[in-house]
Amino acid sequence: MAEVETREKPPAKYGLNSWRLRISLLILFALFARTSLRVDMSMAVVCMVNTSYSEETDFYPNNTEMDSKCGRLTLEKASVSGYSGDLPWTQADINKLFSASFYGILTVVWISGYTSDKFDAKNVIFVATTVSVILTLLTPMLAETSLWAIFVGRYVMGVAEGFTMPAIFSIASQWFPHSEVGSFAAIYTSGEQLGSILTMPISSVLCASETFGWPFIFYFFGVLGLIFVILWFFFATSSPEQNKYISEPERIYLRESIGKYHKKKSGENAYILILTSGAFWAATVSQISFSFSVVLMQVYLPLFLKEILKVSLKSNGFFVLLPFLTQLFAKNVIGNVGDFFKKKGLLTNTQAVKLFQVFGNIGTGSCFLILALFIDCDTVFLATIVLAIYGCFVSCGVLGFYTALLSIAPRFSSSVSAVSLSIGSLTHASVPSLVGLLNKNGTRAEWRNIWLAAVSIHCIAAVVFGIFGSADVQEWAKVDPKSEKKSSIKPKKENKESVL
Numbered sequence: 001m002a003e004v005e006t007r008e009k010p011p012a013k014y015g016l017n018s019w020r021l022r023i024s025l026l027i028l029f030a031l032f033a034r035t036s037l038r039v040d041m042s043m044a045v046v047c048m049v050n051t052s053y054s055e056e057t058d059f060y061p062n063n064t065e066m067d068s069k070c071g072r073l074t075l076e077k078a079s080v081s082g083y084s085g086d087l088p089w090t091q092a093d094i095n096k097l098f099s100a101s102f103y104g105i106l107t108v109v110w111i112s113g114y115t116s117d118k119f120d121a122k123n124v125i126f127v128a129t130t131v132s133v134i135l136t137l138l139t140p141m142l143a144e145t146s147l148w149a150i151f152v153g154r155y156v157m158g159v160a161e162g163f164t165m166p167a168i169f170s171i172a173s174q175w176f177p178h179s180e181v182g183s184f185a186a187i188y189t190s191g192e193q194l195g196s197i198l199t200m201p202i203s204s205v206l207c208a209s210e211t212f213g214w215p216f217i218f219y220f221f222g223v224l225g226l227i228f229v230i231l232w233f234f235f236a237t238s239s240p241e242q243n244k245y246i247s248e249p250e251r252i253y254l255r256e257s258i259g260k261y262h263k264k265k266s267g268e269n270a271y272i273l274i275l276t277s278g279a280f281w282a283a284t285v286s287q288i289s290f291s292f293s294v295v296l297m298q299v300y301l302p303l304f305l306k307e308i309l310k311v312s313l314k315s316n317g318f319f320v321l322l323p324f325l326t327q328l329f330a331k332n333v334i335g336n337v338g339d340f341f342k343k344k345g346l347l348t349n350t351q352a353v354k355l356f357q358v359f360g361n362i363g364t365g366s367c368f369l370i371l372a373l374f375i376d377c378d379t380v381f382l383a384t385i386v387l388a389i390y391g392c393f394v395s396c397g398v399l400g401f402y403t404a405l406l407s408i409a410p411r412f413s414s415s416v417s418a419v420s421l422s423i424g425s426l427t428h429a430s431v432p433s434l435v436g437l438l439n440k441n442g443t444r445a446e447w448r449n450i451w452l453a454a455v456s457i458h459c460i461a462a463v464v465f466g467i468f469g470s471a472d473v474q475e476w477a478k479v480d481p482k483s484e485k486k487s488s489i490k491p492k493k494e495n496k497e498s499v500l
Helices: 002-008 019-048 051-056 064-068 075-081 091-118 121-145 147-162 164-175 181-208 215-235 248-262 270-275 278-309 313-343 349-374 380-398 401-407 410-438 444-468 481-488 490-499
Strands: none
Touching (some): 019 121, 019 164, 019 181, 019 248, 019 278, 019 313, 091 410, 121 147, 121 164, 121 215, 147 164, 164 181, 164 248, 181 215, 181 278, 181 313, 181 380, 181 401, 278 313, 278 349, 278 380, 278 401, 278 444, 313 380, 349 380, 349 401, 410 444
8 A cells, every 4th residue: 555655646856866856967967068068169269260360361351331330340459358369260260160060960960869779878978978078178289280170070079969969858758757848858958058158258268368268168168078977977877767776666656657658669660750740840940940049149149249249258258148047047937837837737738838939939039130120339238138038038949849849759759859950950050151151241231131030930930830839749659559558467567576
């Protein structure tokens, strides 16, 4: 009788002994490491590059609009602001460098879902992050060697990163039940915001420091990545069944609430099923819209602040973290609110993801519209407000497309992630090319076109997800009722054995 009572009562979600919480925090650290090892370059590059060389080539040719209104960033001003570096890279070189890691992701993401299924997902993340850490520590040497050397280094880091997200999806789908996935996803995806929040200001301080300089950006975050790798190796597990320390009530709770979705039949072609699913494509279109926004904010916001708002290097780093701070706060509030609505029966899973995703797309698009039409060097205060509000709206994606991707096919989670990530990677790789095409002189008119492109993408995503979005397990992803009946007798046996 005591055993039955324990099974009926789910372990506390945020309890000190909750391994769901511990795993979510380890994944948070994984995403922090992944983000910081990528974003460090976007802040470092503004003080790595020789401004005089850039001015003489194609950084600001014929920039009459900036001269007449806000004043051009001359070599003298650049030195005072801390932007003057020593590497002879043009704007085209910088765009190429920003694309490198995304090309790497695109190269392997098609097989990364299979890799996470074939090999232990924990080990996939361990190896991938270790490779990224080593290359980050080598980045200063590669940068001094040649542009192509650092391009290859960032490309290989992208290859490693391409294996990470499908593995995280695989682990998340085995650790977090449907009723809790929103709040736990909000926790562990906060690693991306923390990565940006800490990377930007720390990088700007190290960059402007006469004692350290830009190479220490890569040394600092490389060491943090190394600490993560050690913690991950000793404490992470791919599933509750592999965990030696989890309590038996929690293991049984997770087995009963999640286990049935992970019974795969041999010979199933998951990719065909995924690619013909309307719910999958609705979530992927929304992912594209948010991926576009993330690249703009993580990679190009420092450049926008430098070219249009004319902020100093030290201010740049702290200014950039604002949207990530508000996003970090908002997503954890929204995650718990969404799970509360679902638990109380106020919203179905599908109604919840549609509400939050459409709201997030419309709000994010509105923020970009304001950046396009009203922001320049005279409206810094308005820019501050818009960037803060943007962080709140973009956080809705966790309860929208992200929850949908985790929910529509739990037993194919790594494959769903791999296909979605591969399409998202096309977005990541295309953004630098688009920005390079539109932003040749660093003028407000050119940046206006970039923001308007983002507005149109979010409008399309809102319509598509509003019509086709879903968070229900799709028919093609459900376990065959016959096989489920056969296996329904076995859990009691397994539970008894595990108790013994």
